[in-house]
Amino acid sequence: MIKVGMDAEASYDHLLSSEYASLLAMEFGRNPVINDEAAFDIYPPPAHPDPSSLPPRPPVVTIMGHVDHGKTTLLDTLRSTSVAKGEAGGITQHIGAFSVPVPASGGGSETRTITFLDTPGHAAFSAMRARGAGVTDIVVLVVAADDGIMPQTQEVIDLVKKENVGVVVAINKIDKPGVDVSKVEHALMAADVQLETFGGDIPAVQVSGLTGQGLDQLVETLSALAEMQDLRAEREGTLHGYVLESRVQKGLGPVATVLILRGCLKSSDHIIAGLTHAKTRAMTDSNGQAVKEAYPGMAVTVPGWKELPNAGDEVLKGTESEVKKALANRIRKAEMEATLSDMETINEQRRHEREQREMEAEMEAAGIEKPEPHAGEQESPKELRLIIKGDVSGSVEAVAGALQGIGNNIARVKIIATGVGDVTESDIMRAKTAEAGAVVAFSVAVPRLVQNEAAKQQVPVLMSSIIYRLMDDVKERVIALLPPIIERRVTGEANVLQLFDIHLKAKKIMKVAGCRVSNGVVDRAKLARVVRNGEIVHEGRLGTLKHLKKDITEATKGLECGMAFENYDDLREGDLIQVYQEIEKPGIL
Structure with missing residues (x-):
């Protein structure tokens, strides 16, 4: 028998990972060579040697700003649809991508396409906004004329400073009586946003998402900025894109919204994203129309995934055998990293226990009594253990991040599991077994049978489609764990x-x-x-x-x-x- 971990042994017919096999070989004084075939993966394509020879691609524009400053309403007017009405509380709860034909700069009958990313405006979705900025060419910073610089506004300003992206400021809600646009402009300058009005290089456009005032000028500004950037990408060859969001859709199973950056995604292509894969079949564009090919700058909905990919996963293409081989190696590597992480945790815990025993032995030998804990002192904080279910993976990630930060060194939130889709009886039983404080249902259904089971097992289910209401509810439960x-x-x-x-x-x-x-x-x-x-x-x-x-x-x-x-x-x-x-x-x- 040979040891392969802290608490595991392998027999003669046990398959060792390449990492363990390498360690074993080195123990016997040998220099191991890892077979590259066993570590096969698919990677993004290298940069094109002559970008100027590539065809132009649509710019990807991300709308950002403080909550309730009118970002989604602005997009609604541009694309003549109404997304805000379908969103809970009028606040966008997950990333949406929409391709909109707009007149090309310089006038005339020519049009060009701009792909807009509508990212959430609530503070809890900072990570998702950051991911949106990572795939964007231009950021439209929306600032309400009747509100000015707010916390998320400053957060976006700090974010775009780190990214090599163009910035356009849209001063929104100018149709409201009594607004002072110059006050907002001076506040932006004070926040180190160098506006063209004051000799800087960042254009500012006064708009009203409600009436459409100034939107033509905003579109012209975006088109001009995109032309200055001369955005180009391969329309054929190796695919490179990103998952913007994923969800379980009735009748289709796991579905992901994919933004194409390079190459072409076609029907029947084999693609990989993170630790899952799919064979593309019935792709649809942002208007729900079926498409057979998706090119750079397009966002398409792709069903057929074996598992839900995570928001932010890179999407790459290969042959069926290449995708399966890469996926197997990725899963093996992830399992190995998890095992090593568990081993490190166990070693750290054992080291701490050993040092504690040694210290107590030294104190006993010196005749020093072990100090009693002070009144109210506790070794570890109390935990409100949560299981989170949501409509799309990006929302689940953001909700988990927001709730995870609630608490202090006395009581805090611990996320024990997350998932996409409706709450099931299995979720309730898992919560009961793990002694979870609640199951969080974000924008998903909780069937009557599941509610009855939750009541029977005395497992609270927190249901809401507004994240800050969930945060308030969870905060109250954490406060209940604190000493009065x-x-x-x-x-x-x-x-x-x-x-x-x-x-x-x-x-x-x-x-x-x-x-x-x-x-x-x-x-x-x-x-x-x-x-x-x-x-x-x-x-x-x-x-x-x-x-x-x-x-x-x-x-x-x-x-x-x-x-x-x-x-x-x-x-x-x-x-x-x-x-x-x-x-x-x-x-x-």
Whole structure:
């Protein structure tokens, strides 16, 4: 038997990975040579030696900006459709790609195609917006004239500075009364966006997505900028593209939206993306029309994937045998990396445990007692474990990223599984087995039978198509894991004016403080404390509250009374007695 991992052994007929086989060979003093055939993969094509000889391709324009600044409405007007109405809350929840014919710059009857990427505007989709910028030629930064620079606006500004892309500013909602465009322009300049108006190189166009005002000028500006970039790409040969989004579609199974950057995607092509593959069959364009060929700058919907690809995966083409061979090696490599990662985690855990034991042994030998943990201290944070299901892979990724960041070192979110498609009974049982705090259903259905099973298993299902509502719901559940905050609210105060000795039976003497209530109501049933020179010297309960030798339950402002504490008789003249109640409030993240 030979060891192949921390806890695994291989017999004589066990197949070893190339990595383990190499390590084994080196143990016996041999220099291993890995067969390139076993490590076969498909890679993006190299840059063309003469780009100027290639045919022109449509520019890819990404619309970016702060939430609710009118990005999707702007695109709606350009393509004469209404996507915003179909989106939850009017906010785009995942990347959409649309090819729009527009007049070429310089006028005339000629037209050119511009492919627009409509990326989400919510902060939680930062990663998806960044992916959109990675495949784009021009970014249209939409800024609302009635709102100005907002957090996501600044985020996009910082993003495009890192990318070699053209930028056009669209100052939107100029049709609203009372807007001051110059104020927005100055704010952009202050954010280091060098506008042409002030001698810079970034054009700014005033538009209204609602009325269409200024859109002709925006299109002309985009066309001119695209012509200046002289965008070209091979229309034949090796394919290179990216998955913009993926989802499970009823009747079609796993479906992906693919943006072509180079080459041509044809029907019956074998393609690979990440750890899955497909044979293209019924491709459709952004208008739902069937197409047999897709060229650079086009976004097409491709069904037929064996598994869902991830948003952002590179799409490459090969023969059937090449794709299958590359896929097998990719899966093998991914499994190996996961195994090595698990081994590293185990080794790190064992090293930590060993060091802990050694430290405890040294402390015991030195006669040092192991310190007790402080009150409220815990070794690891509490976790709200979640399973996330969504409509498309890009949305699932973004939702997971947004929810993963909720919490602190006391309580936090942990994503234990994600998937695309409707919530199933298997998801509920998995959540029950893994002791998950909830199943998150983002823009997907939860059938009645599944809801009944969830209720039976007492597994909460959080359903919404608006991500920030999910974030609020999850945040409330994480807060519930935090220790509550105990707020002490003073309801009455009394000043000690004089001390008296009262003789009781069996020759006992009780010290009673003669007091006057200065604020609120002193309630004998509530907690009380003694404040001396600004410091609390005692906390407890009142054992005596009298007025004119008569026992009372409460004393109001201005009333003189006698007070004595249970098990405390060190009251002094000038002390302040405060009566308070403890109010339990949720913790704060």
